[in-house]
Amino acid sequence: MSVITRPWNRLSLAGKIILPLFLLLVLLTVLLIAGWQIGVIPGLIEIVADLVRSNIDIFRFIGTATVTLLITIPVAFVIIYMEMKVIAFLASRIGPNRIGPWGTLSSVFHGFKVLAKEDFTPTGADAAVFTMAPIITYLSSVLTLLVIPFAPGLVGLDMNIGLLYFFAVSGLTVVGLLTAGWSSFNKYSLIGGLRAAAQIVSYELPLLLAPVGIIMLAGTLSLNQIVIKQAGWFWDWYVFQQPLAFIVFFIAATAEGNRTPFDLTEADSEIVAGFATEYSGMRFGFFFFAEYVNVFILSALTVVLFFGGWNSPINAQEVLNFLHIGSLTPNLDISTLGIWLLWILVFGVPIILLLIALPLWLLKSSWSFVKSLIVAFVLFNVLAVAAFMVWAFLSFEVVVGLIWFLAKVFTFVFIFVWMRGTLPRVRIDQLMGFAWKWLVEIALLNVFITAGAILLLQELNR
Amino acid sequence: MTTDRGTVRSLDDPNIFVETPATIFDAVPPYPPRTEREAEFYHLRDGEMLLNLGPQHPSTHGVLRVVLKVDGERVTDLDPVLGYLHRGVEKICENGDWHQAISNCDPLEYVASMFSEAMPVLAAEKLLDLQVPRRAEYIRVLCWELNRIASHGLFMGWLALDLGGLTPLLYGFIERDTIVEMMAALTGQRMLFNYLRIGGVNRDLNHDFLSRLGDWMGKAAVELENEAKLLNENEIFVRRTKGMGTLDREAALRLCVTGPNLRAAGVPYDVRRAHPYSVYPELDFDIPTREEGDSYARYLLRIDEIRESIRIIDQCLHEMPDGPIMAKIPRLIRIPPGRAFISVESPRGQYSCYAMSDGSDQPFRLRLHDPSYFTLQAVGHLLPGNLIADSMAVMASLDPIMGGIDK
Numbered sequence: 001m002s003v004i005t006r007p008w009n010r011l012s013l014a015g016k017i018i019l020p021l022f023l024l025l026v027l028l029t030v031l032l033i034a035g036w037q038i039g040v041i042p043g044l045i046e047i048v049a050d051l052v053r054s055n056i057d058i059f060r061f062i063g064t065a066t067v068t069l070l071i072t073i074p075v076a077f078v079i080i081y082m083e084m085k086v087i088a089f090l091a092s093r094i095g096p097n098r099i100g101p102w103g104t105l106s107s108v109f110h111g112f113k114v115l116a117k118e119d120f121t122p123t124g125a126d127a128a129v130f131t132m133a134p135i136i137t138y139l140s141s142v143l144t145l146l147v148i149p150f151a152p153g154l155v156g157l158d159m160n161i162g163l164l165y166f167f168a169v170s171g172l173t174v175v176g177l178l179t180a181g182w183s184s185f186n187k188y189s190l191i192g193g194l195r196a197a198a199q200i201v202s203y204e205l206p207l208l209l210a211p212v213g214i215i216m217l218a219g220t221l222s223l224n225q226i227v228i229k230q231a232g233w234f235w236d237w238y239v240f241q242q243p244l245a246f247i248v249f250f251i252a253a254t255a256e257g258n259r260t261p262f263d264l265t266e267a268d269s270e271i272v273a274g275f276a277t278e279y280s281g282m283r284f285g286f287f288f289f290a291e292y293v294n295v296f297i298l299s300a301l302t303v304v305l306f307f308g309g310w311n312s313p314i315n316a317q318e319v320l321n322f323l324h325i326g327s328l329t330p331n332l333d334i335s336t337l338g339i340w341l342l343w344i345l346v347f348g349v350p351i352i353l354l355l356i357a358l359p360l361w362l363l364k365s366s367w368s369f370v371k372s373l374i375v376a377f378v379l380f381n382v383l384a385v386a387a388f389m390v391w392a393f394l395s396f397e398v399v400v401g402l403i404w405f406l407a408k409v410f411t412f413v414f415i416f417v418w419m420r421g422t423l424p425r426v427r428i429d430q431l432m433g434f435a436w437k438w439l440v441e442i443a444l445l446n447v448f449i450t451a452g453a454i455l456l457l458q459e460l461n462r
Numbered sequence: 463m464t465t466d467r468g469t470v471r472s473l474d475d476p477n478i479f480v481e482t483p484a485t486i487f488d489a490v491p492p493y494p495p496r497t498e499r500e501a502e503f504y505h506l507r508d509g510e511m512l513l514n515l516g517p518q519h520p521s522t523h524g525v526l527r528v529v530l531k532v533d534g535e536r537v538t539d540l541d542p543v544l545g546y547l548h549r550g551v552e553k554i555c556e557n558g559d560w561h562q563a564i565s566n567c568d569p570l571e572y573v574a575s576m577f578s579e580a581m582p583v584l585a586a587e588k589l590l591d592l593q594v595p596r597r598a599e600y601i602r603v604l605c606w607e608l609n610r611i612a613s614h615g616l617f618m619g620w621l622a623l624d625l626g627g628l629t630p631l632l633y634g635f636i637e638r639d640t641i642v643e644m645m646a647a648l649t650g651q652r653m654l655f656n657y658l659r660i661g662g663v664n665r666d667l668n669h670d671f672l673s674r675l676g677d678w679m680g681k682a683a684v685e686l687e688n689e690a691k692l693l694n695e696n697e698i699f700v701r702r703t704k705g706m707g708t709l710d711r712e713a714a715l716r717l718c719v720t721g722p723n724l725r726a727a728g729v730p731y732d733v734r735r736a737h738p739y740s741v742y743p744e745l746d747f748d749i750p751t752r753e754e755g756d757s758y759a760r761y762l763l764r765i766d767e768i769r770e771s772i773r774i775i776d777q778c779l780h781e782m783p784d785g786p787i788m789a790k791i792p793r794l795i796r797i798p799p800g801r802a803f804i805s806v807e808s809p810r811g812q813y814s815c816y817a818m819s820d821g822s823d824q825p826f827r828l829r830l831h832d833p834s835y836f837t838l839q840a841v842g843h844l845l846p847g848n849l850i851a852d853s854m855a856v857m858a859s860l861d862p863i864m865g866g867i868d869k
Contacts, residue, residue, distance in 0.1 A: 091632035187513050191535070191850070260626060261698055269521040269624045270851045424698045425626025427851045428535055 064156045068145045073111075076292040080107040082410075083292075083417045090421035111285070119281030122185055129183035134279065134286035137176030141293045143169045148300050149224045151310045151401030162223040163215065166301065167208055170256070173294070174200040177265060177275050180287070184278040192274025195428060196258070196265040202435040203255040203262075209443035210249035211305050213242045213450035223301075227309030234313035239306040244446040246306045248439050253298040255431070258291065260420040264428055299412035300405075307408050310401030353380055489514040489529045503541050509533050513850070517546045521624045521854045524864025528841070528853075535849045540842055547868035555828040560586050560660060560797060563825055568654040570832065570866040574613040575654050576605050577808035578866065581830060583658045584739070585817035588802040590660075592789055598662035599741045600782040605645065605657065606806070607771040607778070608675075611682075612641040613809035614764045614771075615689075617861050621761060622693055624858040625702050630692045637685060644674040661789035675779075682772055690765050703757035707844045707856030710755055717843065718836040721811025723860055726763045727755035733807035745777050757859035764861075767809075796823050810834050810861060832866035 011019065035041040052059050081096070081104060088095025096103030121127050144166050146156035159165050174197055181193015215221060217238065218229045230237050239246045255262035266274035276287050303309060357376035361369050426434070489512040495501035506512065516527035525546035531539040551570060555563040563582035570578040580602075587594060619634025642652045647670040649657040657664050693699045709719065714727040724731055732749045734742040750766035752759040797819040805814035811833025820826040837860045844860075845853045 087628060091629045092636065093632060187511065191513075195535075263626070264851070267626060267851065269626060269854050272520065421629050423627065424622060424693075424696065424702060425851075426698055427702060427849060429849065430701065 064146065068156055069142060071145065072142050072289060072293045072296075075296045076289045077107040077111065079292040079295055079413055079417075080110065080288075082413065083420065086414065086417045087421040090418070114285035114288070115282055117281040117284075119283060120278075122278045124185035125278065126183040126185075129179050130278075131283065133176045133180035133183060133275075134283045134290070135176075136179065137173055138286040138290045138293075140169055140172035140176060141290045141297060144297050145293075147223055148297070148304060149227050149309055150405055151398045154398055154402065155224055158222060158224045161221045163211060163221045163226075166223070167204070170294075170297070171200075171204060173290070176290075180279070181275040184275070186278050188271040188273070188277045189275050191271050192265050192267075192277070195271075196275060198428070199255055199258075199262065199264060199431060202432055203252045203439075206248050206435060206439035206443045207252035207256055209440065209447060210242075210245040210252065212443075212447045213245045214238050214305055216447075216450055216454060217241060223304050223309075227304055227311065230308040231311050231315075233315045233318075234308065237306060237308040237311075242306065242446065242450070244442055244449075246302075248443045248446065249305070250302060252435075252439060253302060254416065254419070255435070257294040257298045257416070259295065259416050261423040261426050262431060263420075263425060264431060267425055295413055295416050296409065299409045299416065302412055303405065303408040310405040312400065312404050349380075353377060356380060500541075503529075503531065503539055506531070510538060515853075517543075521858065522864075523620065523858070523862065526838075526862075526864050526867075530845075530850065530853065532850060535851075537845050537848055537850060537853050540845050540853075542838060542841060544838075545868055547864050549869070551869045552828055552830060555582065555825055557824070559823045560795060560825060563828060564658060564660075565654070565656045567830070568656055570830065570869060571808060571810070571813070571834075571863055572653060572865045573616060573863055574609045574809045576609040576657065577806055577813050578830075578832075579654075579656065579658055580606075580806055581804070581813065581815035582817070582825065582828060583660050584804040584806065585802045585815050585825075585828070586660045586795070586797055586819075588804055589797045589800050589817065589819050590791070590795070592661055592791065594662055594789055595786045596741070596783050597666075597785040598787045598789075600778050601663050601667060601787065602658065603740055603742065603745070604775060604778045604782075605648070605655075605663075607774045608641050608645060610809045611768050611771050612638045612645075614768050615641075617764055617809075617858075618689065618693070618761070620861075621703075621757075621855070621858045622699070624854045625699060627693070627699070630689070633689050633692060637689065640674070640678050644671055644678065647671040647674055659788065660795060661791045662787045666787050675775075679772070679775065679779075683769070686765070686768055686772075694762070694765075700758060702852070702855055703761060703859065704754075706757045706848070706852055707859060708754070708756045709840055709844060713843060714755070714840070717839050719811065719840050720833050720836065721808070722763050722767060723760055723811065723837055723840070725749065725751045726759040728753045733805050733812050737805065739804070739806060744781070745774055747774050747777075757856055760859045760861075794823060796821060797825075805831070808833060810837065810863065810866075813866075830866070830869065832869070834862035834864070835867045837862045838867055 008016070032041065084106070085095045085103070096106040099105045099109050121130055147159055147162040147165055149155040149158070177196035177200070178193045181189045181191070181196065184190070214226065218226045220226060220229075226238075258265050264270075264274075266276060271277070276284055279287060353373065353376050356379055357369070357372045360375055361367060361372040364372065367375075490504050491500075495504060504512075510531055510533050513530040513532050514527065515530055516522040517525040522528065527543040527546060529541040529543060530537050531541075551566055555566050558566065560582055564579050567581050568575045568579045586592075615634045615637040617634075619631035622630035622634075645655060646652045648668065649655040649664065651657075709723060709727050711727045711729060714724050715729065719727075720731065720733075728751055730749045730751045733739070734747075735749055747770045750763055750770065752763050799819055799821040801816070801818050803814065803816050805812050807813075812831070813833055814831035816827075816829040816831070817825055818827040840860060841857055841862075844856050848856065
């Protein structure tokens, strides 16, 4: 018996997890190959494919709902980690650096911690409403993900009233926050909930009025169509036609997401934690998740409306036409190279190797030339594989679109985090005054100017 | 116990949370009102609510409990409840000898404990009519001013934190930590130094301390400007502090408010100049004042004071003579009978002590006057009419420390 137990006991925790997984993987591979050979698996695949084909709508719905719900988890983890790290750098700290490489797993462990905590309901709280509130808040943020176009063709549901749906569903957030504040039986929670209601209702107005100009320009409420209308160079994005609307929209989005400097609903120095004061465990986790998903969603909407969604800032087709190149993905058929392939292999590779090795050798005085050559060889391989991967990915339109979309969205997430690390909090009367005295007026002015400009252009073109 | 709000049972009763959840968490005291003021305060008009701020609250700077009477977001009245940190330090001091009183007084002003620990020391020296060596005096002034910078640096961060800014606090802590580590190299402690002695100081300046101080002095002025740049012209910060919590000259004088809060209201009263002690008469420094008396003026004034403190430290380092650091006194001192009143200028104002000796080795009475206590009285004067959010900002800008208030 000790033949098995002793090596097992010597394994570290990671080893104890990896070894069974590895054995399982081997077993699965063997089974798959065997099943394929016998003909069981192709038959199964055929049956499943038939089932999916005949009920495509139901499967699409289930798939979309599952993906929409599941996508929030990694997104929230990434944003939480990003916030911890960026704010740490802003405050000249190191930030999380213990769990995982550079602390990348710490937000995941935050999630586990929240799951493991006691789920406490205070005396006097309205238990049913108290439990429902975080669910309402979480769902109302998650459901808006349904209409956001991530990439060409990668959209949960391409509604023709997508923008309207977005605002209608995200407006439900306030119900969750208000009921959370009311049902907690705590005065801080109550003040936080009422602040949330006042703030979100006030800022909903500029948030809705700002994109009206875009709706007039695009002539559609579908977010997918709005993105398609912005195709081309980066100056075709709506931010350059609607700068006022963008400023109003971004400020209102900050308030809508309860982010600094408008985070009055959970102002820790005033009302402890606002509506979330009495929450703990996973019910608090839902609020926490909803907040960070909200940040992602509002950034995504900003990108979709003003920054061209998944469009790249460069009109690739025009550039290729200008350079007289037919396609971005060259022909992979290397036989066309002929004898040149030999020359490239014989002279090209060593020259590139030397080009990488020489600077390394010159910069690192302690390295011998052979060592820098070896490092250069490894680097060359990594770069070659990376280049090949990039090439492969670029040939898929969806992947390119998704990369551009996420890059833009996380730029805005970064700006939200940056503001949190920089700005103090405004006061409630300043907050409300700013919405009603400035933002609503500017948004209305923007609608007026846009409508006037459209009419004028129509008259001129007639 | 029966009150006009119904029966309230003891907190030890296990059934209390089941039966009377609503009354037990209320801010109303479970006894009938003792004074007219209390009766008036705890009588709620239509639309008013009592909000219990503290003693466990992120921004009351210690264990202060303030019962706010709010009408929506607006504070209409308030009732500070003190005593959560009461340890009877003055009485404890009477039961130990004069040397023990030093370490007992240390944690009173826990952000700048070099000032509170000076109380029994200076009182005993005055009763003894003792001449302290000049090097010791210079070392004391050096430590006091360093401690003042540490305290004000922390204040800058705390004010920003109470206004919702996260980053300035940590920059304030960098400055404070540099100084506190430096002081630890000299005194052996980061917070409660226990460094001053009757007749001098505990240890002479050492290389570790001086090298840290030299490093820091080289960049202190620049770092202060950088830190001030974070907030001074921030639109939100200025709008949250300018014109908020204005403490005018007359009110400040009547409430016995001293220190930066008084100087921000335009009264150039500083104990270092008004009633000079130690070697302050020989040093060249200004008393910054401002006229506005609002939170913003108090904030800027403290930055000015940091600049003056850096000047003083510079002079101390240049003019410090060689010589002994302790006067020749016996280990067991019997202080001659008499009474003495001494005061120093702490970062929060005039910190005074009235001591009586009956000729034994223990203080007969040691009464401490903590400036934070009088600053806290201004809170009741400033907050009504403000919003809840502003009440935090104003309280933070007054910079009270609860250790000395509750003693």
